[in-house]
Amino acid sequence: MARFFLIFAALFVALASGASAQTARLTQGWPDTDFSKTTVDLSEIRSGGPGKDGIPAVDSPSFLKAADERRIGDREPVLTVEINGQKPRAYPIRYFMVHEIVNDVIGGIPVAVTFCPLCNSGVTFDRRVAGRTLSFGVSGNLRNSDMVMYDRQTESWWQQAVGEAIVGDLAGRKLKQIPSWMESWAAFKARNPDGLVLNAPRRNFNYGANPYVNYDSSTRPFLYDGALPPNGIDPMARVIRVGNRAWPMERLRREKMIREHGVELSWQGEQASALDSRTINDGRSVGSVRVRDGQGRDIVHDVMFAFAFHAFYPNGRWH
Structure with a gap:
């Protein structure tokens, strides 16, 4: 019996040390994030590979008239956002494969258009929380295979699929979601010949390729x-x-x-x-x-x- 308890104690220490090491790795490089405030267990969060901003969000998007865009294939998916009184906007998924988040403003409404390839989750959020406008970046971390975003104002961490802060000063806060949908580029153009489409964030980059084949x-x-x-x-x-x-x-x-x-x-x-x-x-x-x-x-x-x-x-x- 004594030997059993010794083995159990050793296993507990090893597991605790592993969890502690994982937590230490997660918190490195985040001096402004308050890790005492969480709505989830930090052990559920893991590195996805790229570090903080290793996947660069788009912060100053530019747009083309839909009729002037020649690079996007007709079958390619786009995320469409239509806000009353504003020209419809298409955000091609080809760009999200590289950037995952676009911080934009439509008719005075600050929005974050987001796509997580690993969950196929495309969601658009109002970036205003508690009287403050946030801008979002990619933390490089995942939870349940879903992108963990962060806001640059408090460096709180946000779950992309549900728009909820899970770590940091804003833990527990939720972003308001804005209706958006995914459709083909051909369908968007046919319905919105005068609409706008996100321009390529980088020149001469191989957008349109899929790094997640099959x-x-x-x-x-x-x-x-x-x-x-x-x-x-x-x-x-x-x-x-x-x-x-x-x-x-x-x-x-x-x-x-x-x-x-x-x-x-x-x-x-x-x-x-x-x-x-x-x-x-x-x-x-x-x-x-x-x-x-x-x-x-x-x-x-x-x-x-x-x-x-x-x-x-x-x-x-x-x-």
Whole structure:
């Protein structure tokens, strides 16, 4: 019995030392982050490889008229943001593969347009919190395989998929989400010939390439050790998240229109997966969706991988 307790004690010390070392690595280079304030266990956060700002956010975006853009393939996905009274804006996913965050201002509203390739999560946020306008960068860390952003004003860490601060002075605060959706570049151009499209943030850079070849047909997500979805649901299947509910994209492909729980999901045709072929425009076809309420107004949603929905909405409803 005594030997058992000695072995147990040694194992506990080793685990504690490992957790302590991991925490020490995470906190290096973040002298202005208050790690005494967290809403999650720091052991859930891990390095994704690049360090702080190793993935450079876009802070001074410029735009072209949609009719003047010649580099983007018709099948390539774009994140669309339409704010009343403003020209619609398209943010091509080809740029998010390199930058992941665009800090922008639309009609006086400061926004952060974000995309995490590992979760296929594309979400747009209002950057104002408690009377302060924040600007966001990429921390280089992941939680549940999802990007951890940080704000440059307090260096608090934010979970991209849900827009919540999880570490630092602003821990527990949430960003307001703004309706946006993913569609093909051809669909955006056809609907918005006078719309705007994000210009290439860097000159002569090989945008349009996919560094995550065949990722969305892999059997497991990258750097994820959480629970997988229930009932044998493919963890890499795309699901349409509205609040804490999820509808499979494949169901929408079959039915074309779903009206449930005050939500209308309408099939909008195909677009290329950004996470399949080496060239984004050559990616296999995945569906596009528009999500509206009963009055025809666009509402906040996301098209994310099933594992990510289950990770961040463990008590969510599957349809």
